[in-house]
Amino acid sequence: MSIKEKPSPNWITVKNLRNNGKEPKSITIDYNGNVYIDGEPFDESNSRYENLSVDVEKHNRISTGEETQKMFKKFQEASEGEIVTIKDEKDKNKREKTTIKY
Known part of the structure; x- marks a missing residue:
C-alpha cells in the first residue's frame, strides 16, 4: 500500500x-x-439468509501492549513465587483484574 x-x-x-x-x-x-x-x-x-445471526461486541478501548510491557518490567523486579497485579479496573458492572505469579 x-x-x-x-x-x-x-x-x-x-x-x-x-x-x-x-x-x-x-x-x-x-x-x-x-x-x-x-x-x-x-x-x-430482514435477512435473506434463514437462521443467520451476527453479534458484534463494541468496546471503547484498544490494547496497545501496555499490559505486556508492564508484565516484562514486573518480571525483572519480582522474586520467584511472587504474585503481582498487572491490571485492576473496576466498573459498575464488571471488574477486570490481571495477576501473574512469577
Missing part, C-alpha cells in the same frame, strides 16, 4: 469459498462494528 492509498475501513472479512446460495458470499465487519452481508448492511429482522 502506498502512502496516498486510504486504508480499508474493513476490520474483518470472511469469504465463503463454497457458495451454494444458502449462505452469504461474504461477511464484513468494519472498525465501527457495522456488519455487512454480501456488501449490504446486515439487518437481522
Whole structure:
C-alpha cells in the first residue's frame, strides 16, 4: 500500500469459498462494528439468509501492549513465587483484574 492509498475501513472479512446460495458470499465487519452481508448492511429482522445471526461486541478501548510491557518490567523486579497485579479496573458492572505469579 502506498502512502496516498486510504486504508480499508474493513476490520474483518470472511469469504465463503463454497457458495451454494444458502449462505452469504461474504461477511464484513468494519472498525465501527457495522456488519455487512454480501456488501449490504446486515439487518437481522430482514435477512435473506434463514437462521443467520451476527453479534458484534463494541468496546471503547484498544490494547496497545501496555499490559505486556508492564508484565516484562514486573518480571525483572519480582522474586520467584511472587504474585503481582498487572491490571485492576473496576466498573459498575464488571471488574477486570490481571495477576501473574512469577
